[in-house]
Amino acid sequence: MAETKKAKGTLTIYDVAKSAGVSIASVSRVLNGQGTPRAETREAVMRAVRELSFVPDGAARALSNGLKEVVGVVFRRGGEQLFEGEDESFLFIDVINRGIEVGAQRRGFDLLISSVGFNDDNVAARIGALAGKADGLILHDRMLSAVGIARMADIVPIVTLAGAATPASLNVRCDNESGIKALVRHLAVDHGYTSLGYVTGRSDSPDNRTRARAFESEAAATGADIETGPMWQGNYSAAGGAAVVDALLGAGKTLPRAILCANDQTALGVIHGLARRGIRVPQDVAITGFDDVPVARHLHPPLTTIRQPMQELGATAFDILYSKISSGTGESDVVLPVELVIRESCGCPRQPALAGTSPDAARVVA
């Protein structure tokens, strides 16, 4: 711990009051727009504030009125070094955070950010420390177990992203079911593919479980053959996607006509894996992703995927957290709509004129 005690010349509200010739109460009132000070008083205070470059201490304000105006955000990072290919997930999280920030700024809140390494052990302690510095916490996917969330939730309000609401915490997620259904329908009905596979994401991710379940039920509903099993286990990374292809082909399996991937990165890996074997996408096997990360449109072929409104996801997470903080209420499980973004990896021709106003793809609200 630093042994700072007191920067010599810390400027306080008393200094401003003295300089303006009023009491500290007046200074505070002017600064916060409370009460109805005389114009003369207001002027004097403002002048003093300006001359002294006074900025009220956030800690003291927070202590006094029980509101820090800070929201903690926690997410995982890969490690000290960036791996190639992780850049994308990076972006994914950052875009969501940007959304949180947009929401936060509307209320004068700032984001207190803490990332946790994949092999950090003291995660709960770190989150606890953050909780002490914030009015509420937004946790990205898979940060804490259900009991961890419950424990944390009686310290500060908690919103999870892409998780599941608990009695104690709120959650915001995208409509995975609709997304997967739209993909399955597009592949099985519009394209008429009769065999489908699904490369999963991390098994501990609620999003992934939901998507897998939706895949199975919807594929069954369309009468398509579906391929599943442990060989189809990916992990949200490009490497995982490529590994699944290698395993499948190595075991001599026949690939289904179309493969849905748990996210865009996985799809990227699968496409690469197939390309290495000379298998053409979409002529031999159609591929789809999920998320619509920025590079999805630049893949070869451009990726058909489901667009998640990432920025809105973040903003919404802040909004429900804020209402929980300020009024104690809040929708506990918000589901945001997704859209089907049709490009070429599903077998559609370049820029079909379906519903598209967008130059680079047709978009269909799923």
Add this chain to the structure above:
Amino acid sequence: MAETKKAKGTLTIYDVAKSAGVSIASVSRVLNGQGTPRAETREAVMRAVRELSFVPDGAARALSNGLKEVVGVVFRRGGEQLFEGEDESFLFIDVINRGIEVGAQRRGFDLLISSVGFNDDNVAARIGALAGKADGLILHDRMLSAVGIARMADIVPIVTLAGAATPASLNVRCDNESGIKALVRHLAVDHGYTSLGYVTGRSDSPDNRTRARAFESEAAATGADIETGPMWQGNYSAAGGAAVVDALLGAGKTLPRAILCANDQTALGVIHGLARRGIRVPQDVAITGFDDVPVARHLHPPLTTIRQPMQELGATAFDILYSKISSGTGESDVVLPVELVIRESCGCPRQPALAGTSPDAARVVA
């Protein structure tokens, strides 16, 4: 402002003290490892803390010991919407922030993040608000004017990134001169190119000015012809780079044999612009970048550039800020070394075996 006054059951150190049957002073001492409490006392406190899930209030701690353990970080963002192509600068900033975070975590600090839109007007006010909530501020490139920095600096310690140290603020930057010199030398001496151009970055960026100056002096020193002038004005973006090419060619100018670009994004734009005209890189014109963003190695041709240690830049910024905060001293202008990363856009053959241990490029500390 939210009308929260007091979450009903706020747990305080008094509750813990009562539950443990000791005084609040003992609780505080145990929690902070001060003094030498009896084992029995310690146990009782720890048990109570655990049972109650007590987390001390950060605001109260901050107020009491004059240290918030929070560092504010401010940077610019593009707008609500992501433009394509901005993804990279995004990453650039985020990688630096990650570095700051790594440094911060070592000291128990967290990052309070606030981004500012390009057309936000109340920038100083926003930064001031942040200042009140933090022990110090790290400002990315071009956030505040010199006087703005001076004013802010007597509220909290300030570290700027890629700026210039002032009497009141510290700065961390990369060794732009060496980087540019290494590039010029490589192009003019190793390759023997006799005419060079430099596409500039934003004119208000200190980094850019330094690079431009270094380019001119070093190019002159090698005896190469240099092309300059207002037509060579870029703005750090890919679009800017492409525009420079268009302007030059549109005016019927002959391009120099090699073109240095202010950053990788600009180089990306220049390469695209040239490709559109059928001009080959590096056979007709050699191109180099600056920064070594992750995609640089994936361009066609892979980009020869200068690698900035971005993560280290962030960590260093935190370190000097921390020492300023805790001891009032600190190196005021830290310059980090850069390395020349040779790929193919300069005309070198694929993966030359110069000094390279890296599989994808030769790296030379500049």
Add this chain to the structure above:
DNA sequence: CGCTTACCGGTAAGCGCTTACCGGAGGGTC
């Protein structure tokens, strides 16, 4: 056995702010 010394731990002050409460001054009313 009485005194000194060391060691713990409790009491209370104070960090900088917000705001409830109250008192003084000025204007309106009968």
Add this chain to the structure above:
DNA sequence: GACCCTCCGGTAAGCGCTTACCGGTAAGCG
């Protein structure tokens, strides 16, 4: 002219924590 009301603004309490200071107890020593 006395009274009442209104409007401002000052005084002081209190937010939850850290820590200086001090008093009590037990151990050490002659």
